[in-house]
Amino acid sequence: MKRHLLLAGALIFGFALSNSSVHAESIDQNIQNQNQKIQAIEQSQKQLSQEVAQLAADIKQYQTQYEQTLSQKNKKEIEVNELTQKSIVLTDKIDKRSDKIRNLARSTQMNQKSDSVLTALLEAESIGDFLSKSFAMYTFVQANQNLLDQQIADKNELEKVKTAATQALEKINEQVVSLQKTSEKLTKAKLSLEVKQNELNASLAQEQAKKAQFIKQKEAAEKAQQEALAKLKAQQAAQAAAQKQAQAAQSTQTISTGSVPASRPASSSGWNPPLASLNVSSRFGYREDPTGYSGTRHDGIDFTGSYGTPVYASRSGSIANSGYDPSAGNYVIINHGDGYYSYYLHLSSILVGSGSVSAGQTIGLMGTTGNSTGVHLHFGIATTPNWRGFIDPGPILGV
Structure with missing residues (x-):
């Protein structure tokens, strides 16, 4: 990202x-x-x-x-x-x-x-x-x-x-x-x-x-x-350094964890966990503002984990939107075709483009991009792809 x-x-x-x-x-x-x-x-x-x-x-x-x-x-x-x-x-x-x-x-x-x-x-x-x-x-x-x-x-x-x-x-x-x-x-x-x-x-x-x-x-x-040229050169140099750093981090991750699995087995009960293991750090609803910019209302559940941990599609569907947001960081939104959308925020990398995805397919890697205080996955479920209509995903996932 x-x-x-x-x-x-x-x-x-x-x-x-x-x-x-x-x-x-x-x-x-x-x-x-x-x-x-x-x-x-x-x-x-x-x-x-x-x-x-x-x-x-x-x-x-x-x-x-x-x-x-x-x-x-x-x-x-x-x-x-x-x-x-x-x-x-x-x-x-x-x-x-x-x-x-x-x-x-x-x-x-x-x-x-x-x-x-x-x-x-x-x-x-x-x-x-x-x-x-x-x-x-x-x-x-x-x-x-x-x-x-x-x-x-x-x-x-x-x-x-x-x-x-x-x-x-x-x-x-x-x-x-x-x-x-x-x-x-x-x-x-x-x-x-x-x-x-x-x-x-x-x-x-x-x-x-x-x-x-x-x-x-x-x-x-x-x-x-001249100042713009100097800034552009500095930006290009920073970009090159960031690319090298990302490549080095990816290589280290591949060596330490092996290759990232393309998907995990789908569950027959509907919604699957977006991570291999779920460790909740912040639940849906009211909470104290952790950064001073996030607000006191939390529209999803935060799960902790290691940098580069695979993030899975909770259900099958099609990519509604993906990209970068100053608050959400790298994100993916999946349209499940039944009026529900799942949100995956603060990813270190996005591994899918447009098109359909299957339940359990790896769509990205856990990170801390955007308005984040540490490595985690913000997972949300909503009735729109426009960052509105969020519901509590805890009872759905059973956590």
């Missing part, structure tokens, strides 16, 4: 080892996924760096343009100031000339009755006097005409100067507005890139932290796998 226990333990450790391997593979996949996420973020950071470099170039170009525009603005402002001064001078000249023209016109009206040539001819005393008056009139008119022409020219120049100053100022102001818009655009772009950089840095830190966590889990899984 120890061989079965060791085999079960090996299977359990093998299952745990398999689970740890699967877990390690799952962690490796998680780490690979994290690497892909980190690479994607780093690629995004690379692209963002290129955008930042381009933006820096744009800002530098803008700064150069801005400085040039400021220089042009200063020059234009100087030109505007000069034009403004020129405009002031022209305005002053025009105002003074206007006063002079008004004075001349007033003087002409007062000193000359008529400005017509006919009047001058009629009033002239001689041809010489007429010519003199005509020349004087022409000279006055010509002088006034020149004055008027200069006045008109200065007014046109003044208008031209004012227009040039206004246009220059408007143009430079438009450039300043355009630069302000460009500045706002570049500032927003810079802020946007800074936000993206912060987000990518945060995402990268988060994904790297997850990767570090998965790496720790992988290390823990690998450690658990």
Whole structure:
């Protein structure tokens, strides 16, 4: 039975080892996924760096343009100031000339009755006097005409100067507005890139932290796998040692007791004793708990004996169940076909498999497996194969 226990333990450790391997593979996949996420973020950071470099170039170009525009603005402002001064001078000249023209016109009206040539001819005393008056009139008119022409020219120049100053100022102001818009655009772009950089840095830190966590889990899984391997090796070594010990015990038993009889003669009265000799150590019913785990109700009769003593089928029937239970140890349950089942517990070895058995057939060897304080056979009779419906086998066996 120890061989079965060791085999079960090996299977359990093998299952745990398999689970740890699967877990390690799952962690490796998680780490690979994290690497892909980190690479994607780093690629995004690379692209963002290129955008930042381009933006820096744009800002530098803008700064150069801005400085040039400021220089042009200063020059234009100087030109505007000069034009403004020129405009002031022209305005002053025009105002003074206007006063002079008004004075001349007033003087002409007062000193000359008529400005017509006919009047001058009629009033002239001689041809010489007429010519003199005509020349004087022409000279006055010509002088006034020149004055008027200069006045008109200065007014046109003044208008031209004012227009040039206004246009220059408007143009430079438009450039300043355009630069302000460009500045706002570049500032927003810079802020946007800074936000993206912060987000990518945060995402990268988060994904790297997850990767570090998965790496720790992988290390823990690998450690658990190594521990499982070590336990499995130890279990296999223990199994091999137990097999050798069992073989040695079997050999010793065979030498000391001879070969185990396959069966004992069947009784014609129904139920046969499960052992060659019956020595009761604990009866059916209430008793003190011998181990602290067995309970105070005893569902069968305990018979003492030597390790390896043959255990017989009390009646003929078929094997209902056999195996190992932490409490019952190695056990065999026989179905007798008439509503009764016999139980054989704490065996050192089970010598039957499935199928039918005959009364008196050796089904196992006495031992102390399971929840047992010493070598003995627990024999029980029940109306079910499910560890319920037990009755007292004492009166049936006559003990």
